[in-house]
Amino acid sequence: MNLAIIGTGYVGLVAGTCFAESGNDVICVDIDDQKIATLRSGRLPIYEPGLEELVRRNTEEQRLSFTTDLKAAVLRSSVVFIAIGTPQAADGKANIDQVLATARSIAEVMNDYKIIVNKSTVPVGTAEQIRAVVASTTRHPFAVIANPEFLKEGAAVEDFMKPDRVVLGGEEPEAIEVLKELYEPFVRTGNPILVMDTRSAEMSKYAANALLAAKVSLINEIANLSEKVGADVSEVRRAIGLDRRIGPHFIFPGVGYGGSCFPKDLRATIAMGEPELEMTLLQAVEQVNERQKGLLVKKVKRHFGPDLSGRTFGVWGLAFKPRTSDMRDAPSITIIESILNAGARVQAYDPEAMEEARKIFGDRIRYCRRNYDVLKGADALLIVTEWNEFRRPNFQLIKELLKDPVIFDGRNIYDPPELRKLGFIYYSIGRKDD
Ligand code: NAD
Helix, strand or coil: CEEEEECCCHHHHHHHHHHHHCCCEEEEECCCHHHHHHHHCCCCCCCCCCHHHHHHHHHHCCCEEEECCHHHHHHCCCEEEECCCCCECCCCCECCHHHHHHHHHHHHHCCCCEEEEECCCCCCCHHHHHHHHHHCCCCCCEEEEECCCCCCCCCHHHHHHCCCCEEEECCCHHHHHHHHHHHHHHCCCCCCEEEECHHHHHHHHHHHHHHHHHHHHHHHHHHHHHHHHCCCHHHHHHHHHCCCCCCCCCCCCCCCCCCCCHHHHHHHHHHHHCCCCCCHHHHHHHHHHHHHHCHHHHHHHHHHCCCCCCCEEEEECCCCCCCCCCCCCCHHHHHHHHHHHCCCEEEEECCCCHHHHHHHHHHHCEECCCHHHHHCCCCEEEECCCCHHHCCCCHHHHHHHCCCCEEEECCCCCCHHHHHHCCCEEECCCCCCC
16 A cells, blocks of 8 residues: 655654555655655664664665655555644643644645545544545545554554554544555454544543553552552552552553653643533642652752752663653653752763753753763762663662762662662662662
């Protein structure tokens, strides 16, 4: 099948590459000509495990190409995906201007029947708006499908190749059949393709993210309470995770959720209810998360006092989660900004997000080439993102390099008794602090 993907970001690039990998002819479009130039030169603008090799193989096989020319891409494609960003507007709602503008651009150039598939996360009712925009712009026949994307950064290729489910919202049976055929290679193990109306499909994406964000805030609140009453949240997590109604996933306490999806999607969900329906629980989820992002620095100030001037802190992990270079709404931003505001210096390391971090912090922090370099002359180490390479470090070396052996672990990756035995003062989340 000939496919066009408009918007070559995390979702568009992964979806386009995976569709090419299953034998389709895919052309990815973006307005960012630098991004397209980067991709054409064989480099990737983002880090995503496994993606680079897939992009290389499929461009070499000439099933995958990149362009800024939307018209050429649409003309040669029977299915056109929209995977444009839907950032948060000033009022909290999702801004769908670019999605609708893209729908109009597609309609302006299309020359025969096209299936327009929206993958962007959009407020309920957007598919109908897309349909109206296209209908008012072209006389050619078309179908509109809502196909929310559930991949997670850090495992995006795997998620796309083996989705738990595919959701298709739409009223045109022929178009649904085409999309089912397209997704069939990814659901060979029997995971379902769910067909529903466009509004339910759009709602499903927001509902999933709301529930996941709520899980994070809930376990963080339980962690804070555990700490207060002398329980250990790691034990509590194991005990509750074995209950099949709860499950072991996504109940790890930490420094709060971030990223390009949960914060903005939660606000968009709250905004969808306004003004008649107050989303009380989701507002609380947000509040808990904001508070949680301040927790690590609160512990730092409890240890060192409120004035941190003259001190230096080493930070391991900047990306909003491991295995991604994405810094959008990362808790590290809040943490580092408050350390800087309290007068201290920061030296940081992340395996993949250094370039993105530079765009945010400029020369206000020091960037280290190796994880151990952040420790030189530092008063303490802060662990913000749980990259695998931080899990079994050389503790002896950490102790030698730090001024004092103090670790603030925002991800609970070490065992408190073990760290104490090694001579560290160790602070973590929801467990007994030193
Ligand atoms: P992104 O910012 O990484 O990519 C969006 C791309 O669209 C950018 O490359 C941008 O240059 C391009 N673009 C913007 N306007 C354009 C236009 N008019 N024409 C062509 N290209 C244009 O965003 P993303 O993370 O891929 O997210 C895309 C959508 O998918 C969002 O709605 C997001 O909420 C949703 N989503 C994201 C994820 C994720 O993990 N990142 C997961 C599921 C769903």
